[in-house]
Amino acid sequence: MHRPDGGPGGAVPHHVAIVMDGNGRWATRRFMPRLAGHRQGVESLRRCVRACVERGVRVLTVFAFSSENWNRPTEEVSGLMELLAGALVREVPRLRDDGVQLHFVGSREGLSVKVVEGLSQAERDTRHNQRLVLNVCFNYGGRWDIAQAAARLAEQGLPITEDGLHSAMGMSHVPDPDLLIRTGGEMRISNFLLWQIAYSELYFSDRLWPDFDEAALDEAINAFARRERRFGKTSEQIQSEQATEAGS
Ligand code: IPE
Ligand code: IPE
Ligand code: MG
Numbered sequence: 001m002h003r004p005d006g007g008p009g010g011a012v013p014h015h016v017a018i019v020m021d022g023n024g025r026w027a028t029r030r031f032m033p034r035l036a037g038h039r040q041g042v043e044s045l046r047r048c049v050r051a052c053v054e055r056g057v058r059v060l061t062v063f064a065f066s067s068e069n070w071n072r073p074t075e076e077v078s079g080l081m082e083l084l085a086g087a088l089v090r091e092v093p094r095l096r097d098d099g100v101q102l103h104f105v106g107s108r109e110g111l112s113v114k115v116v117e118g119l120s121q122a123e124r125d126t127r128h129n130q131r132l133v134l135n136v137c138f139n140y141g142g143r144w145d146i147a148q149a150a151a152r153l154a155e156q157g158l159p160i161t162e163d164g165l166h167s168a169m170g171m172s173h174v175p176d177p178d179l180l181i182r183t184g185g186e187m188r189i190s191n192f193l194l195w196q197i198a199y200s201e202l203y204f205s206d207r208l209w210p211d212f213d214e215a216a217l218d219e220a221i222n223a224f225a226r227r228e229r230r231f232g233k234t235s236e237q238i239q240s241e242q243a244t245e246a247g248s
Contacts, residue, residue, distance in 0.1 A: 011225045013178035015059035016052060017200065019192055020045065022184030022208030035079040040210035042087055049100065051214045052132060055221065059133045059174045061105075063192050067141030070110065081115065084138065088118040092125065099131030105170035106140030107148075133174055142194030145169050171196050179224045183209045183216075201227050 020041055027037030045062060052060045065080055095102060104119040111119075119138075149168035153160050166172055177193065180200040187204050189197070203220045205212065230238055 012056045012221060013201075013224050014057070015061065015175055015177045015179075016057050016220075017061040017063075017177035017180045017193060017197070018048070019063045019180075019182040019184075019190060020209040020212075021182060021186060021190075023210060025184070026208040026210040034076055035083070037210060038080060038083055042083065042091075044210045044212055046091065047213065048217060049095070049098075049132065049134060051217050053098070053100075055217075057132065059135070059177075061135040061137065061171070061174070061177060061193070063137045063140065063190075065106075065138045065140070066191055067107070067139065067144050068191060081112065085112075085115050085118060088115070088122055092122045095122075095134065096126050096129065099129045100126060101129040101131075101133045102126045103133065103135045103173065105135050105137045105145075107144060109139070111139060135171065135174065137170075137192070140170070141191045142189070143191060145171075145193075146195055165195070169195060176200065179203060179220065181205060181220050183207050183212045199229065199231055201229065 023037035023041040024034040025037070026040060027034050030036075048062075049060060064084070069080070070077060092102070102122050102125075104123065108116050108119070146165065146169070149165045150160055152168045153164050158164055171193065176196045176198070177200040180193070180197050181203045182188075183205045185204070185206045193200075201224050203223055205216060205220065207216050228235060228238060
């Protein structure tokens with residue numbers, strides 16, 4: 001059985017996942033078009049990647065575009081596609097030089113040939129990097145991921161087991177998230193990593209994503225450090241395991 005990696009008591013989460021929500025509201029409050037909020041969201045992601053590297057986070061997974069976001073006005077959807085295409089050109093060289101290994105998790109269906117090629121190229125260019133794994137979930141849905149994994153196993157005539165599903169899913173290259181953050185004040189998952197967050201610690205921030213800065217990240221990490229992760233065991237068991245670990 002694959003298990004969440006961090007285990008109890010880790011001060012800095014190994015894997016942080018973020019639902020980057022609130023770009024639209026950030027822009028609307030400033031009487032700007034929603035797309036200006038998404039542009040600011042890219043800036044916020046750049047800052048967050050740097051901050052994660054500095055704090056020793058090893059895997060960062062962000063939700064950038066959901067399977068359901070296609071239902072937004074056409075203008076916003078095409079703006080987001082252009083933003084992705086532009087970010088691939090502008091951001092990837094820097095990420096490559098900073099030691100970031102990029103993965104795009106999600107369906108390639110509905111994306112332009114240019115974008116699909118850009119995604120694959122970015123993954124190839126950064127595949128040897130080791131400092132931080134950055135998973136960008138784009139055209140992604142948790143249900144889609146589980147269903148496509150089951151379909152793949154069935155196609156290959158393999159049994160549908162937990163381990164089998166895990167290895168057929170889009171996040172098989174990383175351990176499960178230790179900490180899941182959602183910005184923007186909503187307390188829901190919105191079809192993000194349904195399978196992988198079974199034992200993630202959840203943290204909800206009222207900050208809108210463009211305003212989620214280093215201090216806000218530190219607050220989330222500090223809250224995480226205060227949690228007791230039990231994975232189904234009792235608190236007494238966890239405490240005696242920690243005492244044994246500390247003594248050895
Ligand atoms: C999240 O910000 C980014 C995407 C879903 C692409 P939103 O665009 O959902 O911002 P709000 O929730 O409307 O403020
Ligand atoms: C979740 O945000 C998706 C992303 C952040 C990419 P949404 O804004 O789409 O979620 P809902 O619609 O409020 O649940
Ligand atoms: Mg939203």
